[in-house]
Amino acid sequence: MGLLVLFLLRKKDFKGAFATLAFSGSLFVGSFIFAFSDPLQIFQDWRTSTHWHTGLPNVAKPDNQTFYGFFNRLFVDAKYSTPIFDYPTAPLLLMIPVVALAIYIFVYAVSEQKNVGDRGGPKTFLEIAITLALFMACGPFMEGDHVFVLLPGLFGALLLYFGSYDRRWLVASVLWLLAFANLFLPIGVNQFRPPYWPKLEGLMILRSLHYGLIFFVAAAYSGFVLHSDRMKGIHSTRVDGDDARADLEAEVSA
Amino acid sequence: MLPNRLMSEYFSTWRLNAFACVLGGVLILAGIGFCVRQILNTDGWPLGSDIAVYLHAASAVGNDQSPYSQAPGLDPYPYPPLFAEFINLITKVLGTGKGMLVWALSGLALLVASVAIMARAFSPKLPIGVVLLLGGIFTISHIARNETFHGQVKFGFLGGSRRGSLAARSQHRRRVSLVFCYRY
Numbered sequence: 327m328g329l330l331v332l333f334l335l336r337k338k339d340f341k342g343a344f345a346t347l348a349f350s351g352s353l354f355v356g357s358f359i360f361a362f363s364d365p366l367q368i369f370q371d372w373r374t375s376t377h378w379h380t381g382l383p384n385v386a387k388p389d390n391q392t393f394y395g396f397f398n399r400l401f402v403d404a405k406y407s408t409p410i411f412d413y414p415t416a417p418l419l420l421m422i423p424v425v426a427l428a429i430y431i432f433v434y435a436v437s438e439q440k441n442v443g444d445r446g447g448p449k450t451f452l453e454i455a456i457t458l459a460l461f462m463a464c465g466p467f468m469e470g471d472h473v474f475v476l477l478p479g480l481f482g483a484l485l486l487y488f489g490s491y492d493r494r495w496l497v498a499s500v501l502w503l504l505a506f507a508n509l510f511l512p513i514g515v516n517q518f519r520p521p522y523w524p525k526l527e528g529l530m531i532l533r534s535l536h537y538g539l540i541f542f543v544a545a546a547y548s549g550f551v552l553h554s555d556r557m558k559g560i561h562s563t564r565v566d567g568d569d570a571r572a573d574l575e576a577e578v579s580a
Numbered sequence: 581m582l583p584n585r586l587m588s589e590y591f592s593t594w595r596l597n598a599f600a601c602v603l604g605g606v607l608i609l610a611g612i613g614f615c616v617r618q619i620l621n622t623d624g625w626p627l628g629s630d631i632a633v634y635l636h637a638a639s640a641v642g643n644d645q646s647p648y649s650q651a652p653g654l655d656p657y658p659y660p661p662l663f664a665e666f667i668n669l670i671t672k673v674l675g676t677g678k679g680m681l682v683w684a685l686s687g688l689a690l691l692v693a694s695v696a697i698m699a700r701a702f703s704p705k706l707p708i709g710v711v712l713l714l715g716g717i718f719t720i721s722h723i724a725r726n727e728t729f730h731g732q733v734k735f736g737f738l739g740g741s742r743r744g745s746l747a748a749r750s751q752h753r754r755r756v757s758l759v760f761c762y763r764y
Contacts, residue, residue, distance in 0.1 A: 357662035363644055368661065371648035375656040447702035471727040474691070474738050477718075481698035488704045509723045 333457045336436050380466040387469075388523050391538035393424045394465025399531050407526040407534075421464065428460040428542075435549020437556055448485035452548050455479025459545035463538040473509060476541060480506060483548055494551045501544035508537065600709025607716025612688055614720065615728040619684065622729075626680050630730035633657050635680070637664035638671060663733065684731040691718055694738045 327350050334343035358365040358372075378384060385395045386404035397417035399407040436453045455478045462468045462476070480502040487495035526534055619625050626632050637647030637657035647664040650656045657664065670679040692715040699706040699714065718724055 353662055354660050357660050357665060361641060361644075361661055361665055362646075368646050368648070371646045372660065375648045375658060378656050379658050451698065470723050471730075471732060474723075474727065477694065477738060478698060481695075485698075485702060485704060485706075488706070509721050510717050511722060 329457055329461055330454070332432075332461075333436065333454060336432070336438065336457075337440070337453075338438055385466050388526060388534050389469045390465075390467050391470075391535065392463060392465030392468045393535070393538060393542075394421055395467070396531070396535040396538070397421065399526060399534055405525070406523060407531050408528075410531075425464055428464050431546050431549050432457060432460055435545075435552050437552070439556075448482045448489065449552065451478035451482030452486070452552060453482075455482060456545040456549050456552075459541045463542040463545070468538060470508075470537075473506065473537070473541065476502075477506070479544065479548065492551075494554075498544065498548045498551055501540070501547055505537070505540040505544045597707050597709035600707070600713045604709065604712025604714070604716040608692060608712065608719045611716065611719030611721075611724060612685065615685065615688065615725050618725055618729055619681065625729075626731065630655075630732055631680050631684065634664065634667045634731065635671070635676065637661075638668035641665050642668045642672075659733075680731060684728050687728055687731070688719055688724065690738065691715070691724060 327346070331343050331347050334340075334346060358369055362368045382398065382402060383404040383406065384390075385392075386398040386402060386406045387395070388399070388406055394417060397420045398404060399409070401409050401411065401413045401416035401420075403409050403412050435456050455476050459476050459479060462472065480499065483495055483498040483502050486492070487499050524530070622628060626635065633651075633654050634657065636651045636654060640647045640649060641661055641664045647657045647661055667683070670683055673679065674682060695715045695718060696711050699711045700708075
């Protein structure tokens, strides 16, 4: 939810961001206040549970495909890997440039301007998926089925390709397809499947990042093409033209 | 309306579209079948799945206890209490077994609906055959089966965000915000 608010703020949709924050905040707080006789204690329990899920050793599980999980497997002895050396501060230090890069790509890719004629369509699909993919890949926790929420990235890239036949969108579509390739298969081929998680060593630790990394790359590349289109002033593709025509027809018929 | 070039180059004949419809439909049905089979073949389901965690939390919420009290062999409940309250409501209305089966399978329906929204609600519209084919590929994927078995909420997130896109299309900002935060 925080990432969506970040997205809305970037789009300068302050009313939308405030409404999202206020309504979800009310639901969140209300579910503590009205359901329990001791809401403060339940809130503390929620914090403890959240810390369990986003802290060690849980984040070092091999199916946590984030940079944060990866750095923990590399530098922390947390039963799921043999670290190259034990330095528990390293993951946090290494996350600084990764998060900085994610923020840079986010600002570069997601325009402050409204996407003309898009009306929540392909470009918005992509912008939201880029936001989610960049920061989900950072961490602290993203495992297999979490990537379903990134499907709009694939559809955004595909629709923009079919709307423009620009090869760069074909490349973006292929990158998203590769990122989802494991999801498409009828059988699981993850090398790290619970409860048979091997203790990762050496180069095997490097393999424990590939899903997160390719989503990061797909999001960054799509962001690059979106930005490049904006710089060229490509706001009016066939996609937008169709929408504009539909708007006009609707107005006429009304 | 699909661009002519797309129509001619990629889905030039109605036969190809019809074939994709049939294949996609078969894959969707097979995907649902595999999910049901996995659930029915697991003794004591939802024990051993994440749904057991949610049911434990829902039961605690119903008794004014902390949903975060960890049961032996289960991970701690990870979400705010609202979701546990929702699961509690479902189990009260439909019963535990039927309620959880409906909950788990409704995720697949949300997945296919999300694919349909993304592929058909905006231009260019992809052909129905492509929608069913993609829906089938996603439904039969091992990870969709895993998601359904565990009754997680990712399909709900996806479905909610796509419903939000539809609301954005109609430029009802307030509705967009409400839909987004309802799901997230």
